[in-house]
Amino acid sequence: MEFGVSVGHISAVDFAQHGERLGFTRCWVTDSPLLRSNLFATMAAVALQTKTIHIGTGVAVCGMRLAPEAASGIATINALAPGRTYAIFGAGNTAMRMLGMKPTGAKALREYVRVVRGLLHGEEIAYSTGAPGSAGGEPHPIRFTSLEQKHIRLDPPPPIHVAANGPLSQAVAGEIADGLCTSFPRGGTMAEAMGHVQRGAARVGRTLPADFHTAALVNVLMLEPGESLTSKRVIDEIGPAVMTNFHYLVDWVRETGKEPPAYVRPVWNEYTAYLRARAAADSHLTMHASHYATIEPDEAQFLTPEIIRNFCIIGEPADLVEQLRELERQGLKQITFHPPFAQRYEVMERFSQAVMEKM
Numbered sequence: 001m002e003f004g005v006s007v008g009h010i011s012a013v014d015f016a017q018h019g020e021r022l023g024f025t026r027c028w029v030t031d032s033p034l035l036r037s038n039l040f041a042t043m044a045a046v047a048l049q050t051k052t053i054h055i056g057t058g059v060a061v062c063g064m065r066l067a068p069e070a071a072s073g074i075a076t077i078n079a080l081a082p083g084r085t086y087a088i089f090g091a092g093n094t095a096m097r098m099l100g101m102k103p104t105g106a107k108a109l110r111e112y113v114r115v116v117r118g119l120l121h122g123e124e125i126a127y128s129t130g131a132p133g134s135a136g137g138e139p140h141p142i143r144f145t146s147l148e149q150k151h152i153r154l155d156p157p158p159p160i161h162v163a164a165n166g167p168l169s170q171a172v173a174g175e176i177a178d179g180l181c182t183s184f185p186r187g188g189t190m191a192e193a194m195g196h197v198q199r200g201a202a203r204v205g206r207t208l209p210a211d212f213h214t215a216a217l218v219n220v221l222m223l224e225p226g227e228s229l230t231s232k233r234v235i236d237e238i239g240p241a242v243m244t245n246f247h248y249l250v251d252w253v254r255e256t257g258k259e260p261p262a263y264v265r266p267v268w269n270e271y272t273a274y275l276r277a278r279a280a281a282d283s284h285l286t287m288h289a290s291h292y293a294t295i296e297p298d299e300a301q302f303l304t305p306e307i308i309r310n311f312c313i314i315g316e317p318a319d320l321v322e323q324l325r326e327l328e329r330q331g332l333k334q335i336t337f338h339p340p341f342a343q344r345y346e347v348m349e350r351f352s353q354a355v356m357e358k359m
Contacts, residue, residue, distance in 0.1 A: 001328045003356055004028055004215070004336035005348060006058060006292075007046060008036035015344060016046045020053040022352040026215075028058020028088070028336050032095040035289060039064075040073040047081035054084045058336065059163040059181065061092030062104040066129065067115035068142060075120060075144070075152035083156055088181045088215075089113055090163030093248055094291050100284045102255070106168035113176050117160045119144060161213060167196040174200030179213030185310060186245065187216070190330040215334040216327075219245070219312040222320060222351060229305035229314075237347060239295035239303055240340045242311045246302070247287055250275070263310045267302045274298065292338035317354035324359065 004026035005019035016027045027046055031039040039057060046055050055077060060070060070089070078085040089112060091103030104112070118125040119142070126139035144152060161179035164170040165187035173180040174197035182193045194214070201208050219241045227234065246264070250272070253260050260268050275287070290296055308314070313323050324335070339347035 001324060001332065001359060002026055002215075002334035003352075004058075004334060005053075006030060006336055006338050007042060008032070009341075010037040010042050010045055012344075013042070013045045013049050015348075016050055016053060016055075018345065019348060020050050022348065023356055024053065024348075024352070026054045026056065026334060026336065028056055031057060031059060031061045031064060031092070032098065032291075033064065034098045034285065035094065035291065040077065043073075043077045044080060047077055047084070050081075052084070054086060055081055056086040056161075057088055059088045059090040059092065061095040062089055062109055062112040063092055063096050063099075063101065067112045068119060068127070070112075071116045071119040072144075072152060074116070074158050075154055078158050079150065079153035082153055085158040086161065086178075087116070087158055088161040088163050088179075089116065090181070091169065093251070094244070094288050097251060098285055098288050106164075106166070106172055109162065109164075109169055110172045110176060113160060113162060113172065117176065117178075120154060120157045120160065122154050122157070159213065161215065164193075170196035171200030171203070173197050174202075174208065175204045175206065178209075178211075179215065181215045181217070183217040184313070186248065190214075190216075190327060190332050194331055213334070214332050215336065216332055218335045218337050220320065220335075220337045220351065221308070221312045221314045222347075222354065223314065223316050225316060229308050234308070235295070235300050235303060237340060237343060238308060238312060239300055240290060240292050241338055242303055242308055243295050243299055244291045245311045246271075246307070247291070250287070261310070263306045267304060267307075271302045274302075293341040295340075317358065320355050321358045324355070 002025045005016060005024045006028045007016050008030035029039055029043045030036045039060060043055055074085060074087045091109060093103050096103045115125060115127055124141050124143040127142045128137055128139045130137040159178035161181050162173035162177040163181040164173055165182055170180060170193050180197050187193050219238060221238045249260055249264060313320060
């Protein structure tokens, strides 16, 4: 199994360098314009200051930019790090929510990936920027030009993966992409996710290639011997990631009208009351501003052991090794997780020594 680090700050490029030294083989660069540094500027900095680690968008948000612009960005990074560049495209929960908008749907995701992947393979493709009948709504051919100027690089073409937790978007990965990136438990089990991928492939008569990549964003909690899930160290280390998933559920329940999962119901009414009490015109910003970096002290009280168990892979090092080996047997090829910003070096060093070296 491969392991990845995540970088979102232009000032944290040294974390990618350190990950490379520790044996991490992939670097995901986040795409939340109101929360992190610019995606492509950060990728370029990582590309110029590393030698072996593969650099990818993790996750590039379709709603942030036109598909040809995204393709140009990826191809430009490929010129800086040829053969080390890849891209993961997805709906963009955090990034879009912070704009007060909904994430991209499966149909738009499919079209976006089609355009980007076609351009990166040097193809001329039909492209439309709007609805039929509107300005720019009629498809017209586009392709990269002036390639002799070496402003981008298409050889080798950067792989394109789809980030998806729902069945429709997971099927898109099977239809058109070079890989799937999902998350647990939001994306279901590995078997369920790959079932959706295979159905998507079958729908278009595609046989998945042997090198179809599978990755997951996984919350990993490495316990000390006998440690409780309510310890301050546990909350400080895993709380930011778990609360990010909790926020996802808040938006999901609000939009679908469905009941929240059983494991959050004991605190659900109290937590939604807490949100109402702090409601403001910029609530779409404040609720998501801490994602994967910190946890608000007032929110930590809502993280019960049951909630943590449902959002994480948990155990002492030997337990984590076995759980990861089982995921590998199920077909998962790579994981990445986001340690809290302040503890990122400590967490990743401990993980590399206690878990990665045992695999």
